Amino acid sequence: MAYTFLGGIHLDERKNTAAMAAELYTDPKQVAIPMQQHIGAPCKPLVSVGDTVTVGQCIGENNNALCCSVHASVSGTVISLEERRGITGAPITHVVIENDFNYTPCPDMQGIQTPLESLSPEEIIERVRAAGIVGMGGATFPAYAKIQSALGKVKHLIINCAECEPYITANHRLMLEEPEAVLKGIKILIHTLGVRRAVIAVEDNKPDVIELLEKKIDDKALISVKVLKTKYPQGDERQIIYALYGKEIPTGKLPADVGCVLFNPETVACIYRALSTGMPVVNKRVTVDGDAIKKPRNLIVPIGTSFADVAEACGGTRKKLARLISGGPMMGQAQWSLDYCVTKGTGALLFLSDMKEEIGQCIRCGKCVRACQMHLMPALLAAYSEKEKYEECEKLGALSCVECGCCTYVCPGKVPIVQYIRNAKGAINEHRRRVGEKGGK
Amino acid sequence: MKLLKVSPSPHIRSSVSTASVMRDVIIALSPALIWAVYIFGFRALTVTLISVLSCVGAEYAFCAATKRKHSIKDLSAVVTGIILAFNLPVSVPLWLPMVGGVFAIVIVKMLFGGIGKNFLNPALAARVFLFLSFPAYMSGSFVKPAHKLSAFAISTSLDGVSSATPLTLIHESVSDNMLVDMFYGNIGGCLGEVSKLCLLLGLVYLLVRKVITWHIPFAYLSVFFLISFAFPMGEDEAIRYALSALLSGGVVLGAVFMATDYSTSPLTATGKLIFGALCGALTVFFRYFSNYPEGASFAILIMNCFVYYIDRITQPVKFGGGKNAGK
Incomplete structure (x- = not known):
């Protein structure tokens, strides 16, 4: 029996890219990295025009507020600091870096060699903050703040791999391609939060993920897989908690108030990477799909890559392109041009043809x-x-x-x-x- | 720079539209229409066509007169027309469905704001209007089943072929054969109400296509049946009486196609159950105590008036707002 909730709708899933392995995109001539890609205060740029930067080098931070650091996603030269309109339309400072195509890693990055158990939650939280990790599912709430607020309060750790929006397969591919990173990341979170076990919640339209996880999980008492019915919006945190535990988050409260905390698998993988190799968030997994893109595919894209470059990497756009959605088709945000860039919250880019919109009248069908x-x-x-x-x-x-x-x-x-x-x-x-x-x- | 179209989410829409919903209702109504033509002759089709054309024409004319964009493409006027015809005896003079159609669309539907805004079921209100204004045509004579009328038979020549509808025979005992006849539709009555089998086929189609939910027809018919069973009239045994009551008159047509009208039924599942159950109880009440043979029309129209209140009292407890939230 798969877990589910009341209400919701069945959508045409259109998971066209589910069988396509994600490929690393390395061709952007330049990237424009926004100083704010998270909920909270913007970062202050640490570099100026003419500086040479390396991959993973911190180029923006703000230690006094709810904030996540921002890092260079390519190596090269800073060519400008400019104000551009962000994904929501608000003006944000962008650091524009010209790519030297060497992808020189930042020498300061260091993984943790000691066993995980020797680290205190505070040390881990500091590392997560410095690595600029946010809710990679699109919510972009700073992960360190989420861990902090959950400390000592939660009993249930849930990894949200429902991925209920049509088209998007970024998490699906991540689970298939990097299951170890996710599982090790979960163990770090279990240790940090002091919970007894974790649950990976997967919709039943991803049987390959469920099968693979069952094989890879060594300690089933510690990490278990729970299968959810495929229905939109199963990935909503309220509905996952309700499906798994029958608990309703009271109006105006957070998952932590009912003893739960949820993480997106990509966030978890980033946490593992940040601790084991020291590499902060520099790339984003993006599903590129829609009827107006020539070759739909999954890409791992350096943050700051323009939508136009992404489209180029997918064979270019078709003539009928009329809309570009950053995120899923149900809750994503429409973009007005291909000039803007991939950020930490960009889970999908959908190039769509026009939609005939005729506003009619309610017929009270219910x-x-x-x-x-x-x-x-x-x-x-x-x-x-x-x-x-x-x-x-x-x-x-x-x-x-x-x-x-x-x-x-x-x-x-x-x-x-x-x-x-x-x-x-x-x-x-x-x-x-x-x-x-x-x-x- | 090419600017793209920016619109608020969601960026996709279901292919179901008002027109596709109404098309499904028309498909669901068609078995009963075919049966009516089979049993009453092509005059049944003529009456239905006139009714549909006058409904659609009235809507088009009203929109033109009030300088609105016409809404006839949503097919709802077609549905109203068919259901109105289903509520008329096949022998009515051909101007009657015209009057009824104009009344249904202009007075009951468009003057209240069109589809979704009317508080009474247009076809039913028109039926009752015709019934009270022209009782002789509406209930005086019912054509005998299998007495096929040609497409343009004049109503005054029909006197010799009329029979009583089973509703007026209800106090007499019914045989098993008669019950079977009533089920598949070998009886007299209004045009679309005679074959319960065809109406139930329509119901199954509507449920499968998710046009309606089971709540209203189920609550309506089961409450109607249970009360009839508990208080049988006449000499028959209770079960026989209850079955014949269920299979006669317009109860099934009402429960499947008229009480489920979107505009004039509640939005919530609980509301639909309450609405259906009260429709069923009122139908029995009218059959027992009123001077009119048909209770379903009055019952549904009265319940139409309570939809706003039923919606209010059955407002669902919002997620996270109940007593058990957080536990």
Whole structure:
């Protein structure tokens, strides 16, 4: 019996690249590395124009805040420091490095030779922070902060390998290609967090991963594989915890509040690499797919590589290219040009043709109500939001919406439901902020 | 620099559209329509076509008159037209479905904002409107089964062939053969309601295609059956009475195609169960105590008015907001 949750939808999986081994891409002429690729404060650049840098050299940090260091992903010369608009549209400083194609590793990098057990959690956390590791599944929350906040609080360590969005196979390939790195990384986390065991949660559309893990895991009492039903959004942390343990995270709380902590397998592999070789996060596994790219494939891309270079490595784009999505098709972010670059949170790049969007009318079919993983009534939320009755939206639980997009996907009337709910959430939060300010005075 | 199209997530959509849903409903209705033509003759098709054309025409004309983009491509007016025709005796004069179609679309549907906004089922409201305005045509005479009428038979020439509908015979005892006839549709009655077999085929199709869920038809029919079984009328044994009650009149048509109308039924599963159960109970109530033979139409229309409240009281507990959250 596979574990699952209530609600959600079955999507056309389109895992076209599942059988394609990831290949290292080494051809970018230059990379533009953003000083902020994580949730938290931006880094301050440590290099200036003309400096020579090596792979893995720290080029940006900020030790006073929630922040993850940033490292050079290629060796070469810094040619400019410039302000560009980031993946969300906000201006961010970028360090542009010209590649000398030598990929000289940074001499300062050192792996830990002593046994893991001799390291204290604090030492490990410091290393994870210095290696610039964030939630590599796309959330980009600094991993060191997550470990810190989970210390002494959690019982269950979950490795989230659901990968429920269509197209994306980056984690799937990682599990097949580097299972040792992931398993060793899990042992480091078990040691750091002081938990008794860890669970790797995999959707049942990846039987090869499940089989391989069963073979590779030596201590089954320590690490076990749990099979989840393939359904979107099974990879949502709330729904994984609910599927595995039947626990609901209360509204406004975090997994740690129900004794759980979740990590993406790529994050875990990065932690292992950072500790064993000292190599920080310099590359990202990216699934490149969509109907407007000539050769869909999995790539391991130096961070800062432009989307245009990635497209070039995949045979180029087709004429019908109209949209580029960074991330999955359900929750990813649309990009306006090929000029921007791969960051630590880029799990997929989808080159898509245009979508005919015709906004229709709600026919009250109730499909969105059945699809909602948060058990809201999206049709009513959208209707009230359209009329700007945000108080009603608040009463109906608009703030619980996690914007997974299921309601909008299933809607036969083609109502942009989740966008209406986003509008309502924005208005409610704005209202609360104003009331809070008044109360403070 | 080529700028790409930027839109909020999600970036893919299901291929299911309002038109495809309505197409599925039309497919589900077709066995009953074919049966009606088989048993009542081609006049059944004529009545249905006129009803559909007047519904679609009324919607198109209304949108044109109010300067809106017309919505007839979503096929919902076609569904309304077919269901309205299904609720008429085959012998009605041909202007009756026209009047009914215009009433259903203009008064009941479009004036409230069109699809999804109307609070009464358009076909049913039109049926009751016709029933109260032209009782002689609507319930006076039912054509005998297998008395096939040509496509353009004039209604006044039909007097000699009428028979009573089983609903008016309900107090008499029914034989096993009659029950079988009632199941596959060898009885008199409204155009689309006679063959329960064809309607159930439609139900199975709707369930398989996930157009509707099982909640409303199940709650409706089981509550209707159980109450009829508990309080049988007439001389028959309870089970025989309950079966004949279930198989006569428009209960099955109502439970499968009319109570499940999206716009006028609740959104939640619990709401659908409550709605269906109350429809079933009210149908029995009208059959027992009212002067009209048909209870399903009134029952569903009355319950339509409570959908807003049912939605409110059955609002699901949001994830993480219940008593057990965090445990």
